[in-house]
Amino acid sequence: VPERRLTNRIRTLRFLADEMTQGDLGTAIGVTRQTVAAIEQGKYSPTLETAFRIADVFGVPLDEVFQWERED
């Protein structure tokens, strides 16, 4: 099985949403600011429900937030 890793564009999407803060995003999806930071940095993979909540906040499909990429 090829190694893959979860990446995301949350930082970019926050920037495009009037520089939404990690704290504001965390409040909107029901997690702490530190958890949003950990997701952005790839230190924590969120549950599917939280992933959908994030996509919902930015009004984009899930695969515009998270990508499942091959590791080189």
Added chain:
Amino acid sequence: MDAPFREKIAWIELVGMTLAYGGYFIAVELAKPPILTMILLFAAATAVRLLILGGGYLAFASASRTPADERDRAVDRRASSIAYLVLLAAMILVGVIMPFGGETGPRVANSALAGIVLAELVRHGAVVFGYRRGWRA
């Protein structure tokens, strides 16, 4: 320290337990006191631990305490499952193996306490690791 509340508490527990129970086990091993003194020493060590922990809660609770979210729960689950293996190994050593080596009384009791303390240290250490480095799913 811009860390989650539960990571801060885990650090405090690591330091508090190491100081309190480390001191207790060193004192017991070196002085080999009578049982009553041993019990009082353990109570004192527990009081020291609780004081340090209480200080940590007072210092951090108002500023950064938030309800546990999914990451907090995931970190706690992973840390507890790792610590469980340590506790299991320690209890097998103390309850199954030590009696066959002729060990009895206070030494078995202190070994059991040491196993519990070690498992708790591993749990708090794993919590810190989980927040600092994270685990890939």
